[in-house]
Each structure stands twice: as structure tokens, then as C-alpha cells.
Amino acid sequence: MMEQGKCWNCRYFSRYYTKETTRFRSTKFGRCCKAGEAVESNGGCERYMRRERCKRSETMLRVCLGDILRQLKELRCILEEERETRDEDGK
Known part of the structure; x- marks a missing residue:
């Protein structure tokens, strides 16, 4: 069985950010474009595809x-x- 990657490194993951006074801070959550829902960045699923750098x-x-x-x-x-x-x- 192939090991699943983490959402934070998936091409379908779009991280949420909060606005601070002088910058944006990344959160532990984001949106999975394939599942269409909010997910944790450390999660994983069968839809994982590695993000191309x-x-x-x-x-x-x-x-x-x-x-x-x-x-x-x-x-x-x-x-x-x-x-x-x-x-x-x-x-």
C-alpha cells in the first residue's frame, strides 16, 4: 500500500491565513479542493497528489x-x- 502524504504538501490543499498587524499567519487548516471542505494540514487522504515545486x-x-x-x-x-x-x- 502506498503511503499517503500530508495535506500541507498536496496540490489540492489551499491553506487558510489570518491577518495580523503587519503580516499574514498560516493556520493549521485549509480547504481541500477535491473534497470541498475544510481539513487539517497534517491530515491525509486517498486523493493526495504531491504539489509540484x-x-x-x-x-x-x-x-x-x-x-x-x-x-x-x-x-x-x-x-x-x-x-x-x-x-x-x-x-
């Missing part, structure tokens, strides 16, 4: 963030040029 290397994240930063710099230059053009036309 996004596997991105630190290098790939750095490349993506660098690309985003470059795009933001380009937008900033465009906006500054437009502002300078407006200022020159307004004088």
Missing part, C-alpha cells in the same frame, strides 16, 4: 531580475525624455 536556480533568478531591471531603466529613460520634451515645449 517551481525549480528555479539562483542564477536563473538573477538573470530574470537583471532583465527586469534593464527594462525599468529603459522605461525611466523614455519617461525622462518625454518630460524634458514637454518642459521645452512649455517654455
